[in-house]
Amino acid sequence: MMIKKTLIRSRFHSILNLTNKWFLVFLLFPTFSGIQSFPVPKLERRVMDHAGILSEATRNRLEESLKQFETETSNQIAVYTTPSLHDETIEDVAIQIFDEWKLGQKSKNNGVLLIVAPNERKMRIYVGRGLEGALTDIQAKQIIRNEITPSFKAKDMDGGVTAGVNAIISTIRGEYAPSEDDVNTTGSGESDEVSSGIVGGIATFISLFVAGFGGIVVTIIGILFLYPLLVAMFGSIFALIVAIILFFLVIFLKRIFGLGKGGGSGGGFYDGGSWSSGSDSWSSSSSSDSWSGGGGDSAGGGASGDW
Incomplete structure (x- = not known):
């Protein structure tokens, strides 16, 4: 009888260990299948219009505006439009792009990404943790709702992206505040x-x-x-x-x-291991068309929207 009980207990622990292993596979599968599955492009400019929704004049104007803002504050803002999210959520895509590009300075984590997916009609403002106090989730939500969405609904993509970028810059400078309605809704x-x-x-x-x-x-x-x-x-x-x-x-x-x-x-x-980021400051080549992130990381906030 004692041998039988021991055998039953041994089999129970074997089943329990097997359950733990399969549960690990079950949890890790979506993680490994989702991480870096989006084809993140190489960062070359502050405005990467791969969906082709912006005019050349708008791209150049935004590029100069963001370059000037970075020179004054060291904050890095990038705009990316994608022709497809590849069946992923815009939140996950934004994280992958932000972490791959390492927007913001390493010591400050002061990067911001505005991503637009016109085919899925989705957008997101993703904020590095160093700017969460200056550009809160509530303010990001308000910018999407009040500044970008109306222009996108009117099929004015140039106007929407420009208004969004200008509002992001103004918010970081302390010139853009959420309304009481935004505070109540988000809370x-x-x-x-x-x-x-x-x-x-x-x-x-x-x-x-x-x-x-x-x-x-x-x-x-x-x-x-x-x-x-x-x-x-x-x-x-x-x-x-x-x-x-x-x-x-x-x-x-x-x-x-x-x-x-x-x-x-x-x-x-x-x-999960660890990874190391780049140098303390971003570097660029002599060409004005080349630009790279400064080693910042995400772990911040932001907001998403559609139109």
């Missing part, structure tokens, strides 16, 4: 994310003390509730990575400290 969404995050955090903590497969289920449920807050804080791709690490951290703690009557050996968690 309710943030409250929902925080509430969901609190529920998820509590459930994830409780899962530490729930034994067996039930503990895994409670952990998954807790992280699902926590996920919207993680997205708001880190963006969708990095939020997924954080959620994965959090899941395996809970499993790791349960096994190390024997919480929830866990036990067994082995296990661990995924180390």
Whole structure:
């Protein structure tokens, strides 16, 4: 009888370990399939109109305006129009482009990306964390709604992009403020994310003390509730990575400290590694048409819209 119980326990742990491995594959698959799947072009100019929606005069005028603004403030603003999002969300595409281009100075993270996808009728203002105080999510939302969208609906792409860029510059300089209506609208969404995050955090903590497969289920449920807050804080791709690490951290703690009557050996968690950015300042060649990012990173905020 004792041998039979031991055999059953051994099989149960084998099934549990197999479940953990498949759950890892299940979580990591969308991460690896989504990261860098968008064909990010090489950054050469401040205005990259690959969708061909801007006139040459507008491109040149915006290029000079953004160059002058960077000379005065060191803030880097780039405009990119894409003919296709390749079945990805504009939020994920913006993150990939921003991180690949490394907009903003490394020590300041003061970059901004305005991306427009005319075929999908989507747009987004993505802000480096160093400028979140000067260009908030609320202000980015207002710029999209009040400055860009009306012109786009009137099929005036030149006017919409120009108005958006001018409003971004004015906001960073402290000359553009959100209305009371914008503050109220945005605030309710943030409250929902925080509430969901609190529920998820509590459930994830409780899962530490729930034994067996039930503990895994409670952990998954807790992280699902926590996920919207993680997205708001880190963006969708990095939020997924954080959620994965959090899941395996809970499993790791349960096994190390024997919480929830866990036990067994082995296990661990995924180390996503790190990457290094470029130099402290951006560099360009002698040609006025060449330009590159300065080593900044995203981890900031922004807003999206459509028309």
